[in-house]
Amino acid sequence: xxxxxxxxxxxxxxxxxxxxxxxxxxxxxxxxxxxxxxxxxxxxxxxxxxxxxxxxxxxxxxxx
Numbered sequence: 001x002x003x004x005x006x007x008x009x010x011x012x013x014x015x016x017x018x019x020x021x022x023x024x025x026x027x028x029x030x031x032x033x034x035x036x037x038x039x040x041x042x043x044x045x046x047x048x049x050x051x052x053x054x055x056x057x058x059x060x061x062x063x064x
Contacts, residue, residue: 006053012046015039 019039023032 002053002056002059005049009046009049009053012042012049016042016046 016039019035019042023035023039027035
């Protein structure tokens with residue numbers, strides 16, 4: 001389960017990068033600010049997910 005949650009965090013990082021790129025190159029004014037804000041929120045949520053996954057430690061699913 002942790003693997004899928006971390007994939008979601010990685011996906012949110014990728015979405016935030018794409019949104020920042022779009023807002024800085026294609027958009028102007030209020031729309032650029034809104035898209036940048038959404039990208040920032042995606043980045044914050046992804047960061048929180050990654051911190052929780054790393055701090056939780058190994059899942060213990062695979063035992064030798």
